[in-house]
Amino acid sequence: MAIPASLQNGLKLPVIAAPMFLVSGPDLVVECCNAGVIGTFPSLNQRTTEGYREWLHEIKGRLNPDAAAFGVNHIVHPTNPRLMADMMVSVEEKVPLIITSLGAVRDVVDAVHGYGGVVFHDIANVRHARKAAQAGVDGLILVANGAGGHAGVVNPFALVEEVRGFFDGTIILSGCLSTGRDVAAGTMMGADFAYMGTRFISTTESQAQPEYKQMIVEAGASDITYTPAVSGIPANFLTPSLVANGIDPKTLPEHKLDMADEAKAWKTVWSAGQGAGAVHDVLPAGALVRRLQDEYSQACDKFYKNRH
Numbered sequence: 001m002a003i004p005a006s007l008q009n010g011l012k013l014p015v016i017a018a019p020m021f022l023v024s025g026p027d028l029v030v031e032c033c034n035a036g037v038i039g040t041f042p043s044l045n046q047r048t049t050e051g052y053r054e055w056l057h058e059i060k061g062r063l064n065p066d067a068a069a070f071g072v073n074h075i076v077h078p079t080n081p082r083l084m085a086d087m088m089v090s091v092e093e094k095v096p097l098i099i100t101s102l103g104a105v106r107d108v109v110d111a112v113h114g115y116g117g118v119v120f121h122d123i124a125n126v127r128h129a130r131k132a133a134q135a136g137v138d139g140l141i142l143v144a145n146g147a148g149g150h151a152g153v154v155n156p157f158a159l160v161e162e163v164r165g166f167f168d169g170t171i172i173l174s175g176c177l178s179t180g181r182d183v184a185a186g187t188m189m190g191a192d193f194a195y196m197g198t199r200f201i202s203t204t205e206s207q208a209q210p211e212y213k214q215m216i217v218e219a220g221a222s223d224i225t226y227t228p229a230v231s232g233i234p235a236n237f238l239t240p241s242l243v244a245n246g247i248d249p250k251t252l253p254e255h256k257l258d259m260a261d262e263a264k265a266w267k268t269v270w271s272a273g274q275g276a277g278a279v280h281d282v283l284p285a286g287a288l289v290r291r292l293q294d295e296y297s298q299a300c301d302k303f304y305k306n307r308h
């Protein structure tokens, strides 16, 4: 159990700003890394593989010498026609952290290890965690109940403990982690990193529309609907954005609604996790990271003071 040595440089807090479709881009990544947490984005947020390479060049050019590492998310599935081309760019550009979703594949892991990179794979249940561990990934991202995007349904305590029973790599906990106190709690549970999505949507540098950022500020856990109707796989969405698109949250089908393509669906119906209730403002990512650091140290101090 540890943070890989190659990801420790410049890291001021064990936090990864999670990759988010249509939301994370170079501005958010650069701000996060320069402030001391790992910034990431999905390669598919750029329309082409060449555009993806340009973003990598831009990010590398804007990072301070003491910045934390950055990462890229690849969807490892036959429905992603860009996988091979994007992976080749990641290998050529030596992306420090590769985050794989859906498929955990030994060839991808070997290619990344070949240039000294690290692979984390996201899972929402123990069966998938076992498969990914067998593929040789360095870390498992445990996507627990209530997370933004394609969330799991397992309680985070249950997931961390069960996975730790057979996996001794890096554990990254995902789902409703929004404050520095949450980061400290995740560490106490046995996670090495906190993976934070929803909290970073409401930052100045995120690519989300201003109305989306504000909807999260106003939302609580009871404003989140878990449904497969938008993307075919169950995911969490802001109920007011379903309503704004003429979708009645009380009569959602168990299958995907006809909403044109996936990108259009996510552009109009906005995803967030139950941790939205802990998001009260829109602020620059650097200021958010400094606040997380303060909250984290206060939580640790309080714990040490109160322990028996």
Ligand SMILES: Cc1cc2nc3c(=O)[nH]c(=O)nc-3n(C[C@H](O)[C@H](O)[C@H](O)COP(=O)(O)O)c2cc1C
Pocket: 018, 019, 020, 021, 022, 023, 042, 073, 101, 122, 143, 146, 147, 148, 149, 150, 174, 175, 176, 177, 195, 196, 197, 198, 199, 270, 271, 272, 273, 274, 275
């Ligand atoms: C709008 C949105 C888009 C997302 N897109 C992706 C994605 O493209 N790839 C991915 O691996 N995870 C994606 N996720 C999941 C996040 O990476 C992360 O697991 C999740 O947001 C963490 O939970 P939290 O939102 O409660 O912090 C997305 C989440 C949100 C909210």
